[in-house]
Amino acid sequence: MxxxxxxxxxxxxxxxxxxxxxxxxxxxxxxxxxxxxxxxxxxxxxxxxxxxxxxxxxxxxxxxxxxxxxxxxxxxxxxxxxxxxxxxxxxxxxxxxxxxxxQAALLESVEVVGQQQRNAGQSQETLGKQALEQGAGQNLANLIENIAGLSVIRNGSGVAKPVIHGLTGNRIAILNNGIIQAGQQWGVDHAPEIDPFTADKIRVVKGVESLAYGGNTLGGAVLVEPGNIPQDPHLHGAAQYVFGSNGRQHTVSTRLEKKGSWADWRVIGTFKQGGDHHTPDYFLRNTGVRERNVALQLQKTIQEDWFHTLYYSYFNTELGILRGAHIANTTDLDAAIGRQEPFFTQPDFSYELEEPRQRVQHHLLKYKSKYYLEANRSLEFTYAGQLNRREEFDVRRGDRSDQAALDLALQSHFFDLNWQDESGHATKKLGMQYRFNENDNQPGTGVLPLIPDYNSHLPALYFIWQLHHDRQSFQLGGRYDFVAMEVATITQDLPRRVERFSHRFHNYSASAGWQYRISKTWLSKFNIGAVRRSPEVNELYSQGLHQGVASIEEGNAALEPELSVKGIWTNSLQLADDLWLEATAYYQLVSDFIFLEPQEETRLTIRGAFPVFGYQQTNARLAGVDVSARYEWATHWHWQAQYAMVRGYDRSREQPLVYMPSDRIQSEVSWQGDDVKKFTEPKVTLGGRYVFEQTRLLSTQDFLAPPPAYFLLDASVGGALSWSGNTLHLSIQVRNMLNERYRDYLNRLRYYADEEGRNVRVNVRVEF
The missing domain is CATH 2.60.40.1120 (Carboxypeptidase-like, regulatory domain)
Structure with a gap:
């Protein structure tokens, strides 16, 4: 009772x-x-x-x-x-x-308005959620290609790497959730093993801030950044499906996240499968992809001033390499280079992956702990471990094609401890890092390895200091890296012997930035930096077939460190209430510039006939401009345009540098309507890009003359439907709408085939 x-x-x-x-x-x-x-x-x-x-x-x-x-x-x-x-x-x-x-692509001017007090002299661009959702299903390099000053060096349809102001490969730090991606020192044909679906934002940084990410960032850093988990106790997430007609590629990704009682959590899974891509005239045989990825993020706050984050990602991909790029003899190779239609082309579409192909698995485990000593002072510790396993399969005799011709396993461990003070007008950051890499060639391939066994120890110290005063900001940073590398190679001559080499390098970087708001509508920024970069193991000791780019690469053990000095000047102006303009000019001198040079030779091996490339050094100059404009007229209309120009020059031999991006202009007009009840974000876009012919090259510098200029027309239409806290986004995008036949100078497989033709992408995303 x-x-x-x-x-x-x-x-x-x-x-x-x-x-x-x-x-x-x-x-x-x-x-x-x-x-x-x-x-x-x-x-x-x-x-x-x-x-x-x-x-x-x-x-x-x-x-x-x-x-x-x-x-x-x-x-x-x-x-x-x-x-x-x-x-x-x-x-x-x-x-x-x-x-x-x-949503506008001219993102630097948006960054400028609010972040001038934190990014003095920085040159940085950001791709946010809108751009990532619209470009879902593409690889990392293709996503950031539309940023002014960035290009892409490709290896066929499936592999791409970013090019910043003419520099790529080892000179660009690619960071997955704040950790330099291990494995990228193996060459330009290896795309970053990162699932863009895990990112809420992608930043491209060229300035003082990049010093915290590594000592080799002559070109800059690309940061793939997951966002914090929302503090919402309800289960939310998104499911996305993307279909690409070219290659009949299907991509499915799901994200779930929740603020939990024991920890905040997020899980992301991605599945991708595509087959042979198609030019306007023929199928590109063996250019499919299979991809399976998963990522888990946990966050925990203790006593309101101690934050913990645990992150794990697994990336698994299998890629086909254009069959027509692997030729049996030198006679056929001479005929294949520049051929209108590649060898081994078949009339029918296929999802089958045959040799040559690559299989890559990448694990990343990261733990970060941040403790606030006071309100504006903190101590942060990070550990990350990575395991990268790469297998490459060739067309081999005697039913041995299923046996890997290259089998590499790279382990990497990274530690970072830094102190930050964000109080007052000045902010300071001091840090020390240690990175250990160990690369092992797995036995049983029957082929001499392209990259030798090696291990490297890389301790480092760095600092970044910023001062904010009225309309001005100053930034100064420095970094020191010690590199100790132990290498074990197998001799090319008989009898085979193991030779061991030791390298010790002292690298340093320094950068200074100044930012001044001349008026309410005019912001000017300047950055100057000096970087000393030591050669990577592939530049020193590559020896053999680089399967992905269908070429033989020869390292140079006598390479010396590069020394780069670069200045960047950016002006952002709001010329009217609805008109913005941004212009960046840069000038870079590099002593002992390391580059991969085509040799006057094709070579026959037991694995086929291939062109030969060798690593060389020279004194180089790189200069260029990036210009972006945005105009918003009426209420719903928006126009933007970009122009990029790079000039690379070999000062020692008084001739152009190879593999410099061609000039390009791209423009886009879009209309976005008002929301109509539950139908929101209606948008129609029409854009085009014109890529000029690369005329700054001698006929003796490459195996094939640069291709002609080309123009591509793109279009998209989309909108969203909202109900009961859920949103359905739907868009249809058409790339190369006119089905233009062309080749791009920065595609390493342009020797053998055209670029892919029209591609219709259907993108469906449900948020709940």
């Missing part, structure tokens, strides 16, 4: 508390574009649970009154911005400031 009375009393008081619930609360705040200095007028704020909301005024401010205490999901949207969803526990009057991400 007592229990019943107690329950009745509890029910009574509960009912009274419900009747007395405070429904006079106010939610107010501001919506801005990446910065409080750039408010967004007429942004929509919608509370999903009650089906009501409002919009911001001319100053970007909003106020919603008469709200009851409770848990709410807010949807925030603005024309031209990627919408956001925020979970809010409303218990009293609350002020909430919300940052939206602009």
């Amino acid at each position: 007592k229990k019943i009375i107690l329950l009745l009393l509890l029910g009574f008081f509960y009912g009274q508390s419900g009747q007395a619930q405070d429904c006079s609360l106010t939610l107010s705040g501001m919506v801005f574009d990446n910065s409080p200095d750039y408010p967004l007028a007429f942004a929509n704020i919608y509370i999903e649970e009650i089906g009501e909301g409002g919009s911001t005024n001319d100053d970007g401010r909003f106020e919603l009154k008469g709200l009851c205490a409770g848990d709410y999901h807010l949807s925030i949207s603005h024309l031209g911005c990627h919408p956001e969803r925020v979970f809010l526990e409303l218990r009293g009057d609350t002020i909430l400031n919300i940052a939206l991400e602009h």
Whole structure:
């Protein structure tokens, strides 16, 4: 009886508390574009649970009154911005400031408005959620290709690496969740083993900030960054499907995340399968892909000032290599280079992967702990371990094609400890790092390895200092790396012997940046840096067939470290309320510049006939400009354009450098309509790019003259449908809409085949 009375009393008081619930609360705040200095007028704020909301005024401010205490999901949207969803526990009057991400590709000017106090003299560009979702299913390099100053060096249809201001490969640090991707020193045909679906943002950094990521960043750093897990106790996520008609490629990815009682967690899984790509005239035999990836992220906060993150990713891919690039004899090789249609082309589509092919597995485990000593001072520790396994399979006699001709296993361990002080007008960061790499050739291939066994120890120290004063900001950074490398090679002559070599290098980097806001609409930034980079193991000791690029590569053990000095000057201007312009000029001198040079030789081996390339050194000069413009007329129309020019010159031999990007112009016009009830973000885009012929090259510098200029036309249409806290995004994109036949100078397989033709991509994404 007592229990019943107690329950009745509890029910009574509960009912009274419900009747007395405070429904006079106010939610107010501001919506801005990446910065409080750039408010967004007429942004929509919608509370999903009650089906009501409002919009911001001319100053970007909003106020919603008469709200009851409770848990709410807010949807925030603005024309031209990627919408956001925020979970809010409303218990009293609350002020909430919300940052939206602009969709325009001219992202540096957006960064400039709000981050000038943190990125003095920095030159950086960012791809956010909108660009990543629209480009889903593509590899990392293709995603960032539309950023001014960036190009892509390709190996057929499936492998690509970024080129920043004419530099690629070992000079570009590619970071997966803050960790330099181990395995990229093996050559230009190995694409980064990173699933772009794990990223919420991709940044390209060229300046002082890149010093924290490694001592070899002559060209810059590409940061693939997962975002923090939202503090929402409900299960949310997204499922995405992408179909590409060229290669009949299917990509499926799923993301789930939740704030848990024991830890916040996120899991991502991706599946991809594609077959032979197609030029306007023929199939590119054996250019399919199979990919299986998974990533897990855990976050835990202890006592409000100690943060822990655990991250694991597994990347598994199998790639076919264009069959027509592997030729049996020198006579056929001479005929294949520049041939209109490659050898071994078949009339029918196939998903089958045959030899030559590659199989790659990459594991990354990262733990990070950040402890706040005081409100603005922190100590951060990071450990990361990586395992990269690469197998390459050739067309081999005697039913041995299933036996790997190259089998490499690279282990990498990384430690970082840094101290940060963000108090006052100056911010400081001091850090020390240690990296250990060990590469082992697995036995049983029956072929001399392209890359020898080696291990390397790389301790490093670095600092970054920033000062903010009125309209100016200054930034200074320095780094020292010691490289100790032990190498064990097998001799090319008989009898076979193991030879051991030791290398010791002292590398240093220094960079300084200055930023000055000349007026409210004009921001000028300058950065100058010096970097000493030691040669990597593939540049020193490559010896044999580099299967992915169908060529023989020969290292040079006598290579000396490079010394680079580079200046970058960027001006960002708002010429009118709806017109923005940004221009970057850079000039770089590199002493003992290491480059891969085509030799006047084709060589016959037991694995076929291939062109020969060798690593050389010279004194080089690289210079160029990047120009971006954005114009928004009327309410719904938007235009943007970019121009990039790179000039590479061999100062020692007084001739052009090989493999420099061609000049390019690209432009895009888009229309984005107003939301109509539950149908949101309607958008139509038409864009084109013109790539000039690379005329700055001597006829004796390559096996085949650079291809002619070409123009590609692209288009897309898309929109979203929202209901009950869920959103369905749908877009159709057409690349190379005119089915243009062309070859690109930076594709290493342009010797043998055309680029792929028209590709229609259907992109469906459900967020819940």
